[in-house]
Every structure is written in structure tokens, then in C-alpha cells.
Amino acid sequence: MNDKKDNQTNDDEKSITGTMERLQRDIERLADAYGGDYTEVLEAYQHAERAANRRARTLERRFLQAKHEAQIANYELRIVKDIIDDIQRGR
DSSP, rough: HHHHHHHHHHHHHHHHHHHHHHHHHHHHHHHHHTTOOOOHHHHHHHHHHHHHHHHHHHHHHHHHHHHHHHHHHHHHHHHHEEEEEEHHHHH
16 A cells, blocks of 8 residues: 555656756746746746636636536426427327
């Protein structure tokens, strides 16, 4: 049990280390592109965060709309089944 937990911890640490190394490289690359201006680098990451948040809100609205449509379809299906049952009993 502990081996599995230790392996997961090691995998998590490797993932974090890999992410940190990638970000370090990206920051250096962007700083070079912006002439060493780290304020521009920070603004680029802030812009990316805002864009991701907008996408998330859009997806959340689309999800809620689809969920609402599914609930309506489910409700209509139950009504249709009841109507068909009533029609068939009346024959």
C-alpha cells in the first residue's frame, strides 16, 4: 500500500518538477522576446488566464443549456409515453 502511495508521490513530484522546468524555459524565452521585460511576460500569462476563464464560463453556460434541454426532452418523452399509453388503452 505504501509503495503505491510512494510511487504516486514520486510521479506527482516529477510532474511538478517538469511543469516548473517548462515554465522556467517559457519565461526565459518570453523575456528574451520582450527584451528582458518581465512585466510583459507577466501580462502575457495574465492574458492567457483571462482567456481560459472566458472559455470556462462559455463552456459552463453551454453545459447548463444542454442539461436544461436534456431535462425538457426527458419530460416530453414521459408525456409522450403517457399519451401513447392512453391512446392504446382507448382502442
